[in-house]
Amino acid sequence: MYSNKGAILIIYTGGTIGMIKDHKTNTLKPFDFSEIEKKVPEIKGFGYNIASVSLYPLVDSSNINIKSWIKIAKIIELNYSKYDGFVVLHGTDTMAYSASALSFMLENLEKPVIFTGSQLPIGTLRTDGKENLITAIEIAAAKLNGTSIVPEVCIYFENKLYRGNRTTKQSSKHFNAFISDNYPPLALAGINIDYNFSAIFYPSKKNKLKVNTVFNDNVLIIKLFPGFTENYFSEILQLPKLKGIILETFGSGNAPTIKWFIKILKKAIDNEIIVLNITQCDTGGTDMGKYETSRELLNIGVTNGADMTTEAALTKLMYLIGKKLPYSELKNELQHSIRGEMS
Numbered sequence: 001m002y003s004n005k006g007a008i009l010i011i012y013t014g015g016t017i018g019m020i021k022d023h024k025t026n027t028l029k030p031f032d033f034s035e036i037e038k039k040v041p042e043i044k045g046f047g048y049n050i051a052s053v054s055l056y057p058l059v060d061s062s063n064i065n066i067k068s069w070i071k072i073a074k075i076i077e078l079n080y081s082k083y084d085g086f087v088v089l090h091g092t093d094t095m096a097y098s099a100s101a102l103s104f105m106l107e108n109l110e111k112p113v114i115f116t117g118s119q120l121p122i123g124t125l126r127t128d129g130k131e132n133l134i135t136a137i138e139i140a141a142a143k144l145n146g147t148s149i150v151p152e153v154c155i156y157f158e159n160k161l162y163r164g165n166r167t168t169k170q171s172s173k174h175f176n177a178f179i180s181d182n183y184p185p186l187a188l189a190g191i192n193i194d195y196n197f198s199a200i201f202y203p204s205k206k207n208k209l210k211v212n213t214v215f216n217d218n219v220l221i222i223k224l225f226p227g228f229t230e231n232y233f234s235e236i237l238q239l240p241k242l243k244g245i246i247l248e249t250f251g252s253g254n255a256p257t258i259k260w261f262i263k264i265l266k267k268a269i270d271n272e273i274i275v276l277n278i279t280q281c282d283t284g285g286t287d288m289g290k291y292e293t294s295r296e297l298l299n300i301g302v303t304n305g306a307d308m309t310t311e312a313a314l315t316k317l318m319y320l321i322g323k324k325l326p327y328s329e330l331k332n333e334l335q336h337s338i339r340g341e342m343s
Contacts, residue, residue: 009082011055011088012058015091016091016092017116018030018121019121031123042130061091070213072088072102087115090116099154099311100316103340107211110148112139119174138193139156149200158175159189166341182284215319222247224255234260244276244317245268246278247302248280252285253286253288269302274321274331276305276317286306288304309341316341320333
């Protein structure tokens with residue numbers, strides 16, 4: 001039996017959705033989310049118990065960092081027993097990074113954590129923020145036979161619900177700002193909300209929520225391009241304290257076969273620096289060994305990132321390095337799905 005009665009906590013981190021126009025200064029300013037039902041009276045019709053909390057200070061999404069993720073995770077942990085679901089309002093620019101990070105931080109999650117935001121402020125006439133917020137709240141509260149329908153960290157935007165760690169931002173100007181090329185939507189919102197139950201992850205057994213807050217930020221993303229030089233590459237991999245790199249390669253995981261490039265990578269791997277290979281392409285993933293231009297990477301011990309997004313690969317690497325696993329175990333964990341982030 002479907003149910004939509006529940007208690008929802010809105011967590012406002014900052015971003016476009018929470019802005020209204022100050023008619024005195026003609027600029028945008030954050031509004032008070034404790035009065036959200038006055039600004040968006042439609043949500044009263046749900047009959048939910050809705051509360052809100054804001055990060056202090058509010059953070060533009062371009063300034064989001066590990067400390068911000070920890071704050072969000074701690075708010076959820078502190079309020080986990082009080083609410084049926086959580087809606088995180090966040091700027092769009094780094095939303096996919098934050099949703100990916102939270103998916104790894106929140107272990108044994110059994111309640112929805114729905115990230116959403118908007119391309120236009122909620123105080124403007126054509127805002128996409130109202131629909132995004134209203135539907136995100138409805139999804140966060142939705143239950144079937146007393147169990148949350150979507151017990152995952154997700155992003156809801158422009159009629160689609162995505163697994164957070166499968167999502168990336170695709171547009172800076174369209175309302176359909178996000179895409180999940182390698183995994184289907186978890187729900188589509190039209191006249192009804194149609195859930196894709198087979199795509200949703202349901203825990204096999206109930207365990208207490210565990211919040212992991214130790215991330216290691218000694219990692220880099222390196223995007224390969226035609227013409228990069230030996231000095232450039234060598235200097236990067238000699239940075240002190242470096243623990244891992246995300247190597248964004250061509251096509252299905254291909255890279256130059258020139259000797260100096262392979263030699264530098266092998267030296268890094270011999271020094272137990274993780275080199276995680278993901279594709280620059282929007283769709284598909286890496287398949288090392290398929291072509292000669294990726295076979296050498298496989299032979300020297302580069303780790304296969306399969307079809308992970310850059311956002312998921314980065315936050316997963318930070319999370320697993322933070323666990324201080326033995327190098328071989330770390331490599332193994334990176335190549336297996338732990339939160340549905342890879343196929």
